[in-house]
Amino acid sequence: MFGSLGRRAGVRLAVVGAVLLAAGCSSDGGDEKAEVTQRPKETVPYWVNPEGNAARQVAEYRGDGKDAEADLIMKIAGQPVAEWIGLDRPDERTEELTKKATEADREALLVLYNIPHRDCGQFSKGGAADGNAYRAWVDKVAKGIGDRKATVILEPDAVLHLVDSCTPQEFHDERYHLLKEAVQRLKQQPNTKVYLDAGNAAWSQPDALHEPLRRAGIDHADGFSVNVSNFYPTAASKDFGKRLSAKVGGKPFVIDTSRNGNGPFTGGDPKENWCNPPGRALGDTPTVKTDDPQVDAYLWIKRPGESDGDCKGGPKAGDWWAEYALGLASGR
Numbered sequence: 001m002f003g004s005l006g007r008r009a010g011v012r013l014a015v016v017g018a019v020l021l022a023a024g025c026s027s028d029g030g031d032e033k034a035e036v037t038q039r040p041k042e043t044v045p046y047w048v049n050p051e052g053n054a055a056r057q058v059a060e061y062r063g064d065g066k067d068a069e070a071d072l073i074m075k076i077a078g079q080p081v082a083e084w085i086g087l088d089r090p091d092e093r094t095e096e097l098t099k100k101a102t103e104a105d106r107e108a109l110l111v112l113y114n115i116p117h118r119d120c121g122q123f124s125k126g127g128a129a130d131g132n133a134y135r136a137w138v139d140k141v142a143k144g145i146g147d148r149k150a151t152v153i154l155e156p157d158a159v160l161h162l163v164d165s166c167t168p169q170e171f172h173d174e175r176y177h178l179l180k181e182a183v184q185r186l187k188q189q190p191n192t193k194v195y196l197d198a199g200n201a202a203w204s205q206p207d208a209l210h211e212p213l214r215r216a217g218i219d220h221a222d223g224f225s226v227n228v229s230n231f232y233p234t235a236a237s238k239d240f241g242k243r244l245s246a247k248v249g250g251k252p253f254v255i256d257t258s259r260n261g262n263g264p265f266t267g268g269d270p271k272e273n274w275c276n277p278p279g280r281a282l283g284d285t286p287t288v289k290t291d292d293p294q295v296d297a298y299l300w301i302k303r304p305g306e307s308d309g310d311c312k313g314g315p316k317a318g319d320w321w322a323e324y325a326l327g328l329a330s331g332r
Contacts, residue, residue, distance in 0.1 A: 046080035047101035094144030107149035180217035210247035257283035281331035
């Protein structure tokens with residue numbers, strides 16, 4: 001997953017995860033563990049997963065005596081990153097994640113990414129088989145969340161691909177209906193916030209997006225997200241978000257800052273500058289302390305270190321890529 005998305009942003013509870021290799025131990029047979037500490041709740045209320053790919057990589061590096069590499073990857077492992085929900089077991093998965101977050105006195109950060117005809121058949125192609133399958137899937141997601149706290153980023157690129165004609169015209173009306181219904185269904189959960197994805201700062205004129213966002217249910221959502229899986233600087237994303245917000249009733253927004261530390265890559269084929277670009281860096285760490293009332297949070301929605309797709313030597317979309325993660329963490 002997450003293939004061509006990039007083309008278009010108190011109480012300290014120590015949670016020691018048994019984040020070892022798949023066999024349950026480190027590569028040298030030891031019992032090394034990656035210690036992950038939840039960040040202060042007043043700064044960022046989202047759950048840090050002690051068993052994520054980055055934490056597992058830290059444990060592997062520690063076991064191999066590669067402490068410098070482990071320290072770099074801890075820059076990722078120690079931050080809350082979004083959990084992407086796909087086709088399989090959506091109710092069990094969201095129940096599991098929200099329960100673990102609740103037990104840590106935090107809330108889950110989720111991305112729903114299963115819209116039919118997803119990603120226009122490119123690196124992240126897939127999605128639900130049809131509209132009814134998607135409705136049933138969203139219902140399972142909502143039931144899995146229950147009354148626990150969750151923030152949901154809804155369908156990255158789904159609206160943008162309607163605007164840029166990447167998604168065939170015959171699917172447009174259905175997608176608008178599905179997105180609006182998804183927002184309304186998720187908002188039936190008492191402690192769920194929903195941010196409808198709204199593209200990135202490459203769209204310098206929000207005029208092309210505000211009416212599609214309304215058709216997709218932005219009026220019923222808590223806000224929108226920008227820069228998901230992309231690399232535009234926080235300042236540019238904030239400016240874009242504010243101009244778009246003015247067109248949709250002043251809705252607040254969140255910015256994906258997971259990989260925007262060095263801005264976008266401009267040295268290659270413009271059609272693929274979004275896909276595993278070299279020389280990128282981690283951006284602003286997740287926080288709700290943005291000093292801007294219109295910006296609800298800086299979030300790591302794209303999971304740093306996971307591939308955009310099988311380009312530039314990377315594995316398939318969504319797979320962990322340790323070499324790339326090290327580059328992001330070191331800013332090279």
